[in-house]
Amino acid sequence: MKNLDKTDRAILAAVRQDGRIPIAKLAERIGLSETPCARRLKQLENAGYIEGYRAVLSRKALDIGVIAFAQIRFNIHDRALSDRFEREILAIERIVSCHNISGSADYLLQIAVRDLDEYGAFMRDVMRTLPGVTSVESMLSLREIKADAGFPLL
Structure with a gap:
């Protein structure tokens, strides 16, 4: 997957913002049905565009001043x-x-x-x-x- 198309970029932008976005919501946001959306997301993961998912921890709650x-x-x-x-x-x-x-x-x-x-x-x-x-x-x-x-x- 060398050339990312508009849909791939939309998927990456959405999961960058919310790594826990449900496939149904992701599919709706980018204008695909769930199965092709899930397949495209998996292809992006397998191709190395997505290295992993993680939580953004609260600096304030962790008392990091x-x-x-x-x-x-x-x-x-x-x-x-x-x-x-x-x-x-x-x-x-x-x-x-x-x-x-x-x-x-x-x-x-x-x-x-x-x-x-x-x-x-x-x-x-x-x-x-x-x-x-x-x-x-x-x-x-x-x-x-x-x-x-x-x-x-x-």
Whole structure:
């Protein structure tokens, strides 16, 4: 499935917005009957356009008061060290996302914690002890303007 048609895009847009949408409602929304709609959805899943479904958890209900972005720098650029760093990052739940980036830093992390005290302790006890880390520059989110809504349908 290289070329997505209008119907495929409509299905992807609908399930991106609501992963639990019933097939009947999805079919009605995009103008197909249920069986062809279910078949098209299954084809999109099998072709890898849909990697999975998940719930969007409430930041407020979970008492997550601080979202921070941290730029991580290494002085030594060694593949084995980077691999160890990345393996350890994967196991840390407070790190919401991690990107290997270009520019003055090596990695950009998004971190979720309850408050500034917890963030300070997390920096001291976790981030600064990770393999390869020589500097961390933090930026705190003051207000979220747009949340992750999934990838755009280009």
